[in-house]
Amino acid sequence: MQVPVIDNLQYCNFSGKIFRQLREGGVDAIHVTIAYHENFREMVANLERWNRFFETYPTLIMRGTCAADVMKAQETGRTAVFFGFQNPSPIEDDIGLVEIVHQLGVRFMQLSYNNQSLLATGAYEDEDPGLTRMGRAVIAEMNRVGLVIDMSHSAERSTLEAIDHSTRPIAITHANPDWWHPALRNKSDTVLRALTNAGGMLGFSLYPHHLADGSNCTRQSFCEMIAEAADRYGAESLGIGSDLCQDQPDSVVTWMRVGRWTKEMDYGEGSAAAPGFPAMPEWFRDNRDWDSLRDGLHDAGFTAEETDGILGGNWLRFYETSFTAG
Amino acid sequence: MQVPVIDNLQYCNFSGKIFRQLREGGVDAIHVTIAYHENFREMVANLERWNRFFETYPTLIMRGTCAADVMKAQETGRTAVFFGFQNPSPIEDDIGLVEIVHQLGVRFMQLSYNNQSLLATGAYEDEDPGLTRMGRAVIAEMNRVGLVIDMSHSAERSTLEAIDHSTRPIAITHANPDWWHPALRNKSDTVLRALTNAGGMLGFSLYPHHLADGSNCTRQSFCEMIAEAADRYGAESLGIGSDLCQDQPDSVVTWMRVGRWTKEMDYGEGSAAAPGFPAMPEWFRDNRDWDSLRDGLHDAGFTAEETDGILGGNWLRFYETSFTAG
Numbered sequence: 030m031q032v033p034v035i036d037n038l039q040y041c042n043f044s045g046k047i048f049r050q051l052r053e054g055g056v057d058a059i060h061v062t063i064a065y066h067e068n069f070r071e072m073v074a075n076l077e078r079w080n081r082f083f084e085t086y087p088t089l090i091m092r093g094t095c096a097a098d099v100m101k102a103q104e105t106g107r108t109a110v111f112f113g114f115q116n117p118s119p120i121e122d123d124i125g126l127v128e129i130v131h132q133l134g135v136r137f138m139q140l141s142y143n144n145q146s147l148l149a150t151g152a153y154e155d156e157d158p159g160l161t162r163m164g165r166a167v168i169a170e171m172n173r174v175g176l177v178i179d180m181s182h183s184a185e186r187s188t189l190e191a192i193d194h195s196t197r198p199i200a201i202t203h204a205n206p207d208w209w210h211p212a213l214r215n216k217s218d219t220v221l222r223a224l225t226n227a228g229g230m231l232g233f234s235l236y237p238h239h240l241a242d243g244s245n246c247t248r249q250s251f252c253e254m255i256a257e258a259a260d261r262y263g264a265e266s267l268g269i270g271s272d273l274c275q276d277q278p279d280s281v282v283t284w285m286r287v288g289r290w291t292k293e294m295d296y297g298e299g300s301a302a303a304p305g306f307p308a309m310p311e312w313f314r315d316n317r318d319w320d321s322l323r324d325g326l327h328d329a330g331f332t333a334e335e336t337d338g339i340l341g342g343n344w345l346r347f348y349e350t351s352f353t354a355g
Numbered sequence: 356m357q358v359p360v361i362d363n364l365q366y367c368n369f370s371g372k373i374f375r376q377l378r379e380g381g382v383d384a385i386h387v388t389i390a391y392h393e394n395f396r397e398m399v400a401n402l403e404r405w406n407r408f409f410e411t412y413p414t415l416i417m418r419g420t421c422a423a424d425v426m427k428a429q430e431t432g433r434t435a436v437f438f439g440f441q442n443p444s445p446i447e448d449d450i451g452l453v454e455i456v457h458q459l460g461v462r463f464m465q466l467s468y469n470n471q472s473l474l475a476t477g478a479y480e481d482e483d484p485g486l487t488r489m490g491r492a493v494i495a496e497m498n499r500v501g502l503v504i505d506m507s508h509s510a511e512r513s514t515l516e517a518i519d520h521s522t523r524p525i526a527i528t529h530a531n532p533d534w535w536h537p538a539l540r541n542k543s544d545t546v547l548r549a550l551t552n553a554g555g556m557l558g559f560s561l562y563p564h565h566l567a568d569g570s571n572c573t574r575q576s577f578c579e580m581i582a583e584a585a586d587r588y589g590a591e592s593l594g595i596g597s598d599l600c601q602d603q604p605d606s607v608v609t610w611m612r613v614g615r616w617t618k619e620m621d622y623g624e625g626s627a628a629a630p631g632f633p634a635m636p637e638w639f640r641d642n643r644d645w646d647s648l649r650d651g652l653h654d655a656g657f658t659a660e661e662t663d664g665i666l667g668g669n670w671l672r673f674y675e676t677s678f679t680a681g
Contacts, residue, residue, distance in 0.1 A: 069396060073395070073452070073455055074449075074451070076455060077451030080455070081451070123403070125406065125407070128403070128406045129399055129402060129406070129459070132460070133459065
């Protein structure tokens with residue numbers, strides 16, 4: 030049995046083309062975002078779209094709800110697709126929806142996107158008052174049912190409090206250390222130490238705004254950053270959450286940033302001069318470039334075993350203990 | 356392994372008291388109605404209420420989604436609870452919701468309640484034009500995912516067309532033959548022959564409006580009717596769907612009849628003089644009286660094996676082939 034390749038965050042404009050590229054790249058599982066600002070009913074419509082994908086492409090993809098599905102996908106030559114939210118808007122103000130969305134197969138939920146949510150604070154707010162009352166209640170419920178807390182877009186204090194309040198390890202599915210590239214969305218050494226000390230996982234992002242030198246970031250720089258993170262936090266806590274947004278029109282990044290919360294334009298990590306999706310680095314264009322990442326990790330000094338862990342084995346271990354009732 | 360007792364239709368005002376009575380009566384599984392006129396989001400709120408029940412009463416009840424759960428419930432001394440709708444309103448006008456509600460554990464859906472729906476005609480309409488275009492599409496989708504078509508409240512032509520159009524056996528979960536008691540909601544010999552010839556199941560109702568002599572119906576009359584039905588349709592196609600509405604306030608029967616579709620009062624099977632829930636027959640007050648029914652079937656000439664089938668074994672066999680992808 031080969032150690033599976035898992036990408037723990039993608040938001041592509043999925044299609045038969047991309048599902049075939051996942052197979053070409055040997056990707057056994059992906060965690061895909063199915064909601065940013067959607068309410069419950071709108072999120073369900075997105076799930077319906079995925080059900081149609083599973084019906085249309087049964088030889089390429091399968092619905093993933095537990096760790097065993099990753100290995101089942103590998104054995105049958107398919108990619109298992111796991112669902113997550115980048116914002117808690119689909120659970121509205123209703124804690125009962127935590128179990129419902131878990132029953133529908135959702136396995137990750139960010140407590141906030143860039144703004145304040147009902148649960149926690151996003152990285153773009155001026156003030157971060159920490160977890161809300163509902164935030165603490167929802168963390169306990171997520172712990173109970175096996176829905177993973179993801180703090181990728183949340184602010185520092187809220188993130189530290191979530192790590193502390195959760196009785197189960199949490200995840201930062203797609204971000205990089207801010208000591209490598211000081212973006213608002215990247216994470217402090219304090220957060221990353223607290224996260225990994227509590228058994229949590231960090232998924233490194235390949236979204237250019239999270240990379241040193243953006244789209245021009247070199248593979249060597251990226252992989253040496255991972256080597257430094259392995260020294261600080263242990264290689265077994267590290268994985269990939271590429272944040273690949275392949276084939277999305279720029280209207281989608283506007284939806285991600287603006288939703289329905291403002292009538293003004295908000296450029297998020299972009300700018301008025303460059304409002305759209307940035308170009309991916311040439312050494313990781315899409316799902317066919319996982320071997321390039323493997324070569325880069327080798328060159329940065331990782332053993333084959335460590336590399337296998339970072340490219341999927343560590344996420345698989347995390348899946349094994351995170352998705353069922355606690 | 357004992358043949359399980361299954362009641363394939365209840366709409367009680369469930370509580371710890373009723374869950375304890377289910378155990379006292381030795382009921383291994385029930386199919387409960389979780390929606391009449393609710394839209395999708397409202398139905399989900401009802402599911403949330405059931406999730407709270409499962410969390411609160413883990414030693415009495417468990418969520419049932421497949422036939423094996425009936426035996427698991429029996430082995431662990433609990434009652435498995437399966438979900439169904441008496442109207443297709445929770446799938447709104449969206450065929451994608453068929454698979455979504457199945458993923459949420461729903462296993463039965465009536466194509467109509469008493470009125471015309473988007474799919475089929477109810478027994479109280481003046482005209483029955485048969486299955487609609489969406490009705491035919493939804494039957495195919497229900498067949499695909501393993502959601503059982505229930506025509507208990509539907510009109511004659513729609514019911515015959517559903518039996519014919521469905522590629523899998525369907526159910527009439529709670530009704531009686533109209534040759535025994537000619538209520539609008541009871542079923543013709545033609546319908547019952549077509550149903551059972553196609554492998555479908557009939558669940559006998561104990562709701563007084565469906566009984567000869569109403570609340571004064573004798574156990575003997577009820578059980579002799581079942582014996583006649585066994586002669587006509589075969590004992591293996593018969594089960595119970597008691598329609599027990601224990602502890603419901605009369606406001607609930609008004610909701611069932613009127614929903615939001617009219618501003619007038621509609622008394623359904625009741626009347627202005629007797630608008631509320633009728634009293635149950637004294638020999639079947641609640642879930643503690645299943646032995647009484649067993650005795651009655653014995654007195655009507657059924658063998659122990661046939662009685663086991665009618666009280667649960669036949670529904671179990673139907674569950675085994677009906678709830679998974681076709």
